[in-house]
Structures are given as structure tokens and as C-alpha cells.
Amino acid sequence: MATEENKNAAPPNGSKSASQQGFVYLPLIVGWLVPGGGHFLLRKWGRGALLGGSILAMFALGIAMQGKLYAGAHDILDILGLAGDLGNGLLYFVSRIAGWGADQVLVTTADYGTRFIVVAGLLNVIAAVDAHNLRTGRKS
Amino acid sequence: MTHFAAVVLFAFFASIVFGITQRETPRRMIHYGIYCFVLFVASAIVLSWVMYLIAR
Numbered sequence: 443m444a445t446e447e448n449k450n451a452a453p454p455n456g457s458k459s460a461s462q463q464g465f466v467y468l469p470l471i472v473g474w475l476v477p478g479g480g481h482f483l484l485r486k487w488g489r490g491a492l493l494g495g496s497i498l499a500m501f502a503l504g505i506a507m508q509g510k511l512y513a514g515a516h517d518i519l520d521i522l523g524l525a526g527d528l529g530n531g532l533l534y535f536v537s538r539i540a541g542w543g544a545d546q547v548l549v550t551t552a553d554y555g556t557r558f559i560v561v562a563g564l565l566n567v568i569a570a571v572d573a574h575n576l577r578t579g580r581k582s
Numbered sequence: 583m584t585h586f587a588a589v590v591l592f593a594f595f596a597s598i599v600f601g602i603t604q605r606e607t608p609r610r611m612i613h614y615g616i617y618c619f620v621l622f623v624a625s626a627i628v629l630s631w632v633m634y635l636i637a638r
Contacts, residue, residue, distance in 0.1 A: 493602055
């Protein structure tokens with residue numbers, strides 16, 4: 443019998459809520475393209491803001507320190523650096539188009555900056571995978 | 583920017599991401615984030631002294 447309480451109650455375990463419907467990899471892709479975006483998509487506003495802010499700050503500090511943006515793969519270290527940089531998603535592509543970052547590491551702080559940019563990309567990948575885990579229910 | 587300032591900033595931002603992604607409850611996220619931050623900075627100081635003593 444459908445009483446008022448039953449109508450307002452949460453759906454049974456078998457049915458999916460609105461956040462569980464749709465393309466399961468969307469938070470992963472959005473989280474990669476926009477730091478924190480995957481968490482925003484899942485309405486995890488606080489986590490998304492902290493993740494996005496941290497990754498964006500690390501990337502911006504790297505650029506401000508004249509860090510190098512890897513553009514090509516000439517040896518194994520360049521390939522690894524490029525893979526790390528690509529983890530930044532749209533930040534990397536926008537920076538390449540805008541011509542930010544240095545072509546060569548000329549000062550000590552530029553070396554720090556290069557590492558900041560690579561690590562920001564790797565952290566962004568971890569954050570995107572976390573959004574995917576939240577989406578699939580592997581993490582609460 | 584000094585090397586130590588870079589280490590502290592690196593540790594701070596990386597610890598936030600580690601805390602949020604590696605733990606489930608907010609309380610455990612904060613504890614793990616602080617734990618990572620302390621380990622990052624402490625290990626950098628210890629390794630710096632080790633390299634300094636080796637180079638002497």
C-alpha cells in the first residue's frame with residue numbers, strides 16, 4: 443500500500459539513482475580533462491574544489507617557475523615526461539597553444555617547475571580514477 | 583623560490599590529493615593528508631642531510 447511515507451522513502455537497493463545512470467566513464471574523462479571535474483560531476487563539490495585547486499596550483503607554480511612542457515619524445519625520459527604532462531588534460535593543451543612554459547631548462551627553479559607540471563598531471567590522473575571509483579561504487 | 587619552499591608547496595598539494603583519493607571518510611582523509619605531508623617534508627630534510635654528509 444502506497445502511504446505518504448513510502449512515496450518519500452529512498453528507492454530500493456536494486457534500482458539506480460540518477461547519478462548511477464549514463465556513461466560510466468564520463469567522470470573519468472571529465473576528471474582528466476578538467477582537474478576536479480569528475481568529482482563536480484558526481485556532486486562532490488568539496489572534494490572536487492580541493493583536488494582541482496591543488497592540481498591547478500601545482501601546474502600554475504610549475505609554469506611560473508619557467509618549467510618545461512614536454513612537446514616531443516626523443517628518449518625514454520622525454521616519453522615519461524610527456525605522459526606525465528598529458529595527465530593535465532586541457533591544461534596541457536591550452537598551455538601548449540598559448541606558448542606557456544619554457545622550451546629548455548635554463549635555471550634551477552625551472553627544473554623544479556618541470557617536476558611540478560609532471561606531478562600535477564600524475565595527481566590529476568589519480569583524481570580522475572578516484573572519480574571513476576566513486577561513480578562505479580567501488581569507493582563511497 | 584628556495585628548494586625548501588618548493589618542497590613544502592609540493593608536499594602540501596600532493597598530500598591534499600593523496601588524502602582525498604586514498605581514504606574514504608573526511609576524518610581519515612585529513613589524518614592521511616597530514617601523515618603524507620610530514621613524511622614528504624621529513625624525508626626531504628633527512629635525505630638532504632645524508633647527501634650533504636656524503637658530499638663532504
